Amino acid sequence: MGYHYELRFGGVGGQGSLTAGTILAHAAVFHTNYYATQAPTYTSQVRGGAAKADVIISDKPIAFSETTHVDFFLATHQKAYDAYKGDVAEGSYVLVDPGLIKVADEDRKRWKIYEYPLVNVAKHEIGNVVTMNVIAVGVCVGLTHVLDAEAVRDAIKDDVPPAFLDLNMKAYNLGLEVGEKFRKEAEAKK
Amino acid sequence: MGRVEFLNANAAIAEAALIAGCGFYAGYPITPSSEIPERLSRIMPEKGVPFIMLEDEIASINACVGAAASGVKAMTASSGPGISLKQEAFGEACIMEVPIVVVNAMRGGPSTGLPTRPSQADIMQAKWGTHGDHPVIALAPCNAQEVVFETIRAFNLAEKFRQPVYLLIDGLLTHLHAKVYLPDPEEVEIIDRDQPTVEPEEYYPFDYNYEIPPLAKWWTEDGKSYRFHISSLNHDKTGFPTVVPKYVQWQEKRLQNKILNHIDEIEKFEYYKMDDADVCIVAYGSTAESARVAVDEAREEGLKVGMFRPITIWPLAEKQLKELGDRVKSIIVAELNLGQYLLEVERVIAGKIPIYSVLQAAGVPIRPNQILEKVKNPEKDVEICLSDEEVKSFGGGE
């Protein structure tokens, strides 16, 4: 089996979960020679309903596009965390904002839980709460090395409006740093 | 050289329609097909061709009939309830022999049903939805890339056979974004409707001398003026209503025969790992992708399983299905409905070999392991396989 990675970005409508998934998929398709699919799931509740984007990245064409073995799960709302954690494989990375989500103890045993205050950092350090999804993308890439950090950077450049590019780059760099730090800590523990 | 984009099937249809030369779109919003007009509303003005959202589904398909009759390629798209509303005019396009493309993003039903969930329950509606005897062409691509090529083929078949064509996709494809290659128009074969070779005074829109009479464009650059009448009533060669039994029967038969006599040109299908297969899974559309994984997994376990995938749903791939009856020991039909294509398979096989089925109308895709389960235990009913947590993710409601 070649390279195959499944990611899930869950939140509630309006938080930008789908965009986070799209950025990674674009990075895989346009800036890395990989295949990718992105399958969003949402309810008719446009704002506030649980929403997720499942992204599969692979070096081979993807036939069946449903995720069955999620390797990385980002949750930015309790509703989404509870609803979408089912497919997350044992031992996978789970990134949550502790201000938004309460993680049960048995979940901590099941997955590698990383907690980072995405909303607060986006609001106070970056200056705009909407960048929380890009911070999360950064943490994800730093932590998992799912794709080359530069490829993702290029995808962000393509996808965000030019006026917000600097802001988003700042958010991405910060997230990336945090992710790398998590990764080093985990390696050190080993 | 074309472009590579990351698109879902809806956006792919929109782009492919312009590649195929679509010159008119009229629509009405409905989940899960709305991204088709959303994208077209941006790109059609860029190409300088008309795009309009009308007051209802009925208006939008009728506007397509008007545009197409006057000489341009037209498309409309809808889903579930909207397709039901369009049925009358679909029949009109059949009898007037006006080429249009109708996209149906199939969703659960009947009625308002399951707007955001995939289904394949409109297979029989595609064939029998409108009243009266009439032929139908319906295509069901299985992934976003094939959607591009099948959209172009839908336009080509419509133009060639003067026939409305259904493009059937489902909620799974409409949501799924994937890497898609969009060819340049010069790169693919584009068919435009035949134009008359006779002088205007000798021209009949339904000339008995042709199997598929040319449909003259109303306004051509050379300024030749083919003025004619087309009635939605049964008509003779001039396009005027007739009740003369001989002419009515001719017309009805020619409508059928222009498709049936060219069935080999219209049929398209795929055999997957069928060379030595004992068991054949018959699946189409997005379900076929699930079946493909099931076949791979079965092969890994040493089971001789293959797949037959009709891409052209209507007219039926009767010859190929009949052949399957001689080739394999059993057939498993997998589809997202309670047995529609299955009926046709059973009719064609006529008891020769056992036919099993994985039928699901639950608003969730059939998963590979469900099909694999059926391969191993064909007599056992397959359950909808969802974990408790997944069930929770669908929210409340008994």
Add this chain to the structure above:
Amino acid sequence: MAVNYANYLRMEKMPLYWCPGCGDGIVLRAYIEAIDELGWDKNDCAMVSGIGCAARVTGYVDFHTLHTLHGRAIPTAVGVKMSHPDKHVFVFGGDGDIVHIGGNHFLHACRRNVDITVVLINNWIYGMTGGQHSCTTPSSAKASTAPRGSYEPTIDVCQTAIGAGASFVARGFAGDPIHLKKYIKEGLAHHGFSLIDVFSPCPVNFGRRNKLGDPVKLMEFMKNTLVSQAKAKRMSEEELEGKFVTGILHVDDKKPELTDSYKELVNKSQDSSDYWAKYVKGTLTDKDKYSITREELKGLYPYDVETPLKEWKKI
């Protein structure tokens, strides 16, 4: 100058299909005279109709003609007009066809102000199907589905059209062909959606059931429900109750026409640097296109069906 009617008609389809005493022939004649006076080339004209007696007009006029579904003539005509904005597009139809079953399309065509001329032959009844009552049947008048008289109120089509935003609205009468021709001609010449609501008698299916089977009597009866604009101005609201005003009731030359608005949108859109704008202008460069090898394409389309790309077939 005498009008050569035969030039505009499919003479081989004569005699007309309509009943003795029907007003449709008068309306058709007024309409042809109006077209003749405008000097339009019949090859530039297209007419769409639905189903009904009035809808049979498409069979007689030597234009590009479509005889479509019941109630759907207007959207079909919108399709023709949008794809050929420089041509003249007309709709002929009855009250049942255009206002009753097709009411929603009618309202929105008025609102959009698409440059189509609708001649509505308003005979207060479903004539072809045997005299069932429609939305224009006068209250308490008898019909085959209202043997004791209709219990529904009627619609004033012109007021509805004005309210919905039509930019030219007139009401004529088959008993007054001189004015009728004038209204039709101005409606045709108007750039925008025009409606000419024509009261026209149906002695067979409306008249006979209402003791008005004699065409002259029915004409008289219809005439008495009509008042000219000038006269209406001098009448009180009570006096106008149940009356319909004739004349050119509304003209708005400022409202943008739909295909013009779309043209503007096209011009704006073609300034963009997106693929299709560049494609039309012929300014696509290699940079706009992402190169892909045949192997990669196979990856996207991995099945044992022939790749549909014609030039790659050769490889």
